[in-house]
Amino acid sequence: MILEATNITKHFGGLKAVNGVDLRIVPASIHSIIGPNGAGKTTLFNLITGAITPAAGTVMFDGVDITGWSPERLAKIGLARTFQRTSVFRNLSVLENIALAIRSREGLSRSIWQSVRSEEAIAAEAMEILGRVRLRGYENSKAGALAHGYQRALDIAIGLALKPKLILMDEPLAGMSRGDRETVAALITSLRSALGVTIVVVEHDVSMVMRLSDRITVMQHGQVIADAPPAEIRDNEAVRKAYLHGSFAT
Ligand SMILES: Nc1ncnc2c1ncn2[C@@H]1O[C@H](COP(=O)(O)OP(=O)(O)O)[C@@H](O)[C@H]1O
Ligand SMILES: [Mg+2]
Known part of the structure; x- marks a missing residue:
């Protein structure tokens, strides 16, 4: 297991x-x-x-007990997140948003004898990440001016800039x-196959979740009322009951 949370409260x-x-x-699964x-x-x-500390329970990540660690410390060992509300800097360009995330990663891991990389090297890495999330061509657009779907792709790119596991x-x-x-959704799937990154998703669109996930x-x-592969979740009576108004129809 890459992540193992026990009795979190x-x-x-x-x-x-x-x-x-x-x-x-x-590891390398898409888990919703x-x-x-x-x-x-x-x-x-x-x-x-690490945004809040559990009152009880433990979280193991890649064999390390990370319970109560700060987000910065977690980013350093390869655990990143995106937010329910978009976290882009709207007045910066797409490229500047990614460059900032790369610099913050380097700020976390840089030791005293490493020099800061050039602007050009950072921009080149940012462009590579933008290619992965299919945002190449938008690098000079203001993040706030992007259509909603592209902003979410930028959120994911910012997460990827931390090089998470x-x-x-x-x-x-x-x-x-x-x-x-x-x-x-296609982007999320391609990131898993191209980078082998493990992806944990909270999502409301159940039909999408069914198609996307290895486990739910x-x-x-x-x-937790159920934990199983999508086909079993679909047939689970307790899960059906939890979803009123037929929103679980797939
Ligand atoms: N900081 C907080 N203080 C008090 N109640 C909270 C806080 N955060 C979340 N809650 C409550 O905890 C419950 C779970 O919220 P949340 O985790 O946001 O649910 P979900 O993401 O599944 O919709 C809700 O009843 C919410 O109102
Ligand atoms: Mg929520």
Whole structure:
């Protein structure tokens, strides 16, 4: 397992936002986390990625106990995330956004005898990343002027600039048109095959999740109610019950 969370728990007052969650992620897999609004998915991401500290439980990443580590320290050992709301700097160009992320990675790992790389070298790496997320040609556009789908691709590019082994994406397809969702989903699949990066996704579009994922964890009321490959999740009675209004029709 590249990530193994055991008994992760966080309560907000009387609310059991995440309550004894276990999560096991196979290396180089696409693993989705689904569940109704308020199920605790984002909180679980926050607990794994160091935004908040669990009250109980442990998180192992690549054999290291990372429980309670800061996001900066996690980025250094290859664990990155994207956010539910886009985190791009809207007034900077696409290229500048990636260059900033690369510099922040180098700032994390640089030792005193390494010199800072040239602007040209950083721009070249940024262009390579932009190629991977199919944003070449947009490098000089202002990030804030990009269409929504392209902004999500830029979010993913910023995550990739940290050279992660594992990247957690919180609703990368949210608010996008059908066509854009297909594009970003294809992008996620291609990143896994091209880079071998492990991808953990929170996503609402269940039919997309079914096609995209190797394995799916379903949360409800802060707990895991199912954890299985897509075909088994589709047939799971508890999961069907958790989704009202027929939104689980695939
Ligand atoms: N910082 C916080 N303080 C208090 N309650 C919170 C906080 N963050 C999340 N919650 C609550 O925890 C529950 C789980 O939220 P969240 O993890 O965002 O769910 P999801 O991402 O599955 O929609 C919700 O009831 C939410 O209102
Ligand atoms: Mg959420």
